[in-house]
Amino acid sequence: MSQSPNLLTIGFSKRSLLDGSRDQERQVAYARRLSSLHAVIFTRKSDGFKEVVQKGNTFFYPTNARTKIGMLWAAHKIGRRILKDAPAGSEWFVSSQDPFETSLVGRALAWRFAVKHHVQVHGDLFGRFWRRESLLNRLRYWYGVYLVKQASGIRVVSQRIKSSLIKLGVSEAKISVLPIQFSLQRYLRIGANRNTSAGDRCRFIYVGRLSPEKNVTLLLQSFHELAQSVSGASLTIVGDGPERIALEQQVADYQLTDKVTFTGWNEQVEEVLAEHDCLLLSSNHEGWAMVLIEAMAAGLPVITTDVGCAGEIVQDQIHGFVVPVGDLEAYTQALSVMASDQPTRQRFSQAAYQTVQSLELGEESYLDTWVAALTRS
Numbered sequence: 001m002s003q004s005p006n007l008l009t010i011g012f013s014k015r016s017l018l019d020g021s022r023d024q025e026r027q028v029a030y031a032r033r034l035s036s037l038h039a040v041i042f043t044r045k046s047d048g049f050k051e052v053v054q055k056g057n058t059f060f061y062p063t064n065a066r067t068k069i070g071m072l073w074a075a076h077k078i079g080r081r082i083l084k085d086a087p088a089g090s091e092w093f094v095s096s097q098d099p100f101e102t103s104l105v106g107r108a109l110a111w112r113f114a115v116k117h118h119v120q121v122h123g124d125l126f127g128r129f130w131r132r133e134s135l136l137n138r139l140r141y142w143y144g145v146y147l148v149k150q151a152s153g154i155r156v157v158s159q160r161i162k163s164s165l166i167k168l169g170v171s172e173a174k175i176s177v178l179p180i181q182f183s184l185q186r187y188l189r190i191g192a193n194r195n196t197s198a199g200d201r202c203r204f205i206y207v208g209r210l211s212p213e214k215n216v217t218l219l220l221q222s223f224h225e226l227a228q229s230v231s232g233a234s235l236t237i238v239g240d241g242p243e244r245i246a247l248e249q250q251v252a253d254y255q256l257t258d259k260v261t262f263t264g265w266n267e268q269v270e271e272v273l274a275e276h277d278c279l280l281l282s283s284n285h286e287g288w289a290m291v292l293i294e295a296m297a298a299g300l301p302v303i304t305t306d307v308g309c310a311g312e313i314v315q316d317q318i319h320g321f322v323v324p325v326g327d328l329e330a331y332t333q334a335l336s337v338m339a340s341d342q343p344t345r346q347r348f349s350q351a352a353y354q355t356v357q358s359l360e361l362g363e364e365s366y367l368d369t370w371v372a373a374l375t376r377s
Helices: 024-029 069-083 102-111 135-150 158-169 185-191 218-227 242-254 269-273 290-297 329-342 344-356 362-373
Strands: 005-011 034-040 053-055 060-061 094-098 116-121 152-155 175-177 203-207 234-236 260-264 280-283 302-304 320-323
Touching: 005 024, 005 069, 005 102, 005 175, 024 034, 024 060, 024 362, 034 069, 034 102, 060 069, 060 135, 069 102, 069 116, 102 242, 116 135, 152 158, 152 362, 158 175, 185 290, 185 329, 203 218, 203 269, 203 329, 218 234, 218 242, 218 329, 234 269, 242 260, 260 302, 269 290, 280 290, 290 302, 290 344, 302 329, 329 344
Parallel strands: 005 034, 005 094, 034 060, 094 116, 116 152, 152 175, 203 234, 203 280, 234 260, 280 302, 302 320
Antiparallel strands: 053 060
């Protein structure tokens, strides 16, 4: 290519509209390999995002609509204006954050302006757990299967997802595997000198969205069982989402308000991880679960369900425990061992840190790989 391409993305990441957020920083980094990056973000009027945000050659456009249908229409209208006003002869790609709603817009724009449409698949969206969550997900599934077969290229974040697409009949040639990557240096600095808490004074932490697919309910059930026999354990929940009120009520019902703390979002995740001993993840499905990698870099062992990078990066009995999805008994047993066995925690901690040290791809190499995946067809 004689000059760098331009990229129009359609997505949901409202945090990319916030100055200093990791989502925004990631998009700005991507744009260094492009002539321009234009990100259309599904937002409602109630979200309060009205203005276009510009950071160098990166532009963020909130849809600022009243309804879900309105967000689709507004995203299409914004994208149509961007592509219509593009300089003659410039090269463009359209990338959708998922094979569902954002691809309704992305594919329509790509077809109208005769450009390539690429699809991002960040979650295990064709697995049975995701499909069972709602009737809408079952409808999305069938559209998604059609869409990924039509797309010019597909970027997935794990071998697990790639395998699921190939089973659906998607050509392997158009699938690129590239996890989302942030710099791990801040986390590795913490992991270099980590010492875990002594005895049964184990400080657990969850970091992530509080939504149904994360199954934080199971995590709290397990911690409730643990608290009956291990008095020194505590749990910090970092994040927010639609289930927060219900989860706080669950903690109150268990009479664990003195042991479980909800903090909301925190952009300085590494500083919070430094104060804890083990990261917990209890999701029904994940794409990659970058939080597991970050925790390991900070020297934390993990307890996770068998999702995302479990099996690819996180190894059971080496970096912590990997348990079957939804298995309350197995999860509770893992908590019990982690809380009561400090030498095991220390061994897992050291192995986690050592493994992640060799994982990080240099930022420039990562960006080159990202552009190659984008332009693959």
